[in-house]
Amino acid sequence: GQSLEQPSEVTAVEGAIVQINCTYQTSGFYGLSWYQQHDGGAPTFLSYNALDGLEETGRFSSFLSRSDSYGYLLLQELQMKDSASYFCAARSNDYKLSFGAGTTVTVRA
Amino acid sequence: DVKVTQSSRYLVKRTGEKVFLECVQDMDHENMFWYRQDPGLGLRLIYFSYDVKMKEKGDIPEGYSVSREKKERFSLILESASTNQTSMYLCASSALATSSSYEQYFGPGTRLTVT
Numbered sequence: 759g760q761s762l763e764q765p766s767e768v769t770a771v772e773g774a775i776v777q778i779n780c781t782y783q784t785s786g787f788y789g790l791s792w793y794q795q796h797d798g799g800a801p802t803f804l805s806y807n808a809l810d811g812l813e814e815t816g817r818f819s820s821f822l823s824r825s826d827s828y829g830y831l832l833l834q835e836l837q838m839k840d841s842a843s844y845f846c847a848a849r850s851n852d853y854k855l856s857f858g859a860g861t862t863v864t865v866r867a
Numbered sequence: 868d869v870k871v872t873q874s875s876r877y878l879v880k881r882t883g884e885k886v887f888l889e890c891v892q893d894m895d896h897e898n899m900f901w902y903r904q905d906p907g908l909g910l911r912l913i914y915f916s917y918d919v920k921m922k923e924k925g926d927i928p929e930g931y932s933v934s935r936e937k938k939e940r941f942s943l944i945l946e947s948a949s950t951n952q953t954s955m956y957l958c959a960s961s962a963l964a965t966s967s968s969y970e971q972y973f974g975p976g977t978r979l980t981v982t
Contacts, residue, residue: 800973
């Protein structure tokens with residue numbers, strides 16, 4: 759089976775940097791994804807790491823270490839609109855995604 | 868833009884009723900998925916499909932079935948709804964993955980209440 763662990767909540771102020779860690783135990787691991795979900799909305803794709811290292815997309819970056827079964831999502835220059843839930847998801851070798859329980863990020867003024 | 872639509876945003880059904888949740892995608896994606904989302908549990912995969920008339924069980928298939936008669940449409944069926952199936956149901960679709968990218972596109976969800 760698949761198991762992903764991530765913190766349940768993070769609170770930070772506008773302009774700050776937040777790092778959401780994700781550790782996973784999966785079989786047939788292909789890559790780690792991150793999704794954002796605003797309250798009442800659909801999850802939307804943020805990033806996918808198949809290889810070790812850092813991927814940067816604007817204010818958001820994602821990192822993967824396959825040897826440590828670990829990844830993180832880095833949110834920089836936090837804005838109020840970044841208040842949302844963030845899910846890490848491990849892709850297995852048949853296109854399945856197994857999701858973590860989600861991290862609620864609250865951005866305060 | 869990829870669009871995944873679900874037949875209802877909110878649905879209220881009685882225990883024992885047969886419930887159909889419909890999902891349609893407009894991007895000719897091969898893969899389609901049904902998840903349920905409950906607080907503190909994230910998204911859990913119920914069933915998925917690689918192709919028309921193909922289906923695979925996910926992590927929590929008990930009490931559910933699916934149908935994929937056309938490539939763009941994937942239906943979730945609750946044969947006899949129970950109160951523990953009260954949840955948010957999310958449909959998703961994806962194209963075939965590459966070595967460096969893989970993205971699922973989600974519909975807006977159906978909040979089902981079984982009373």
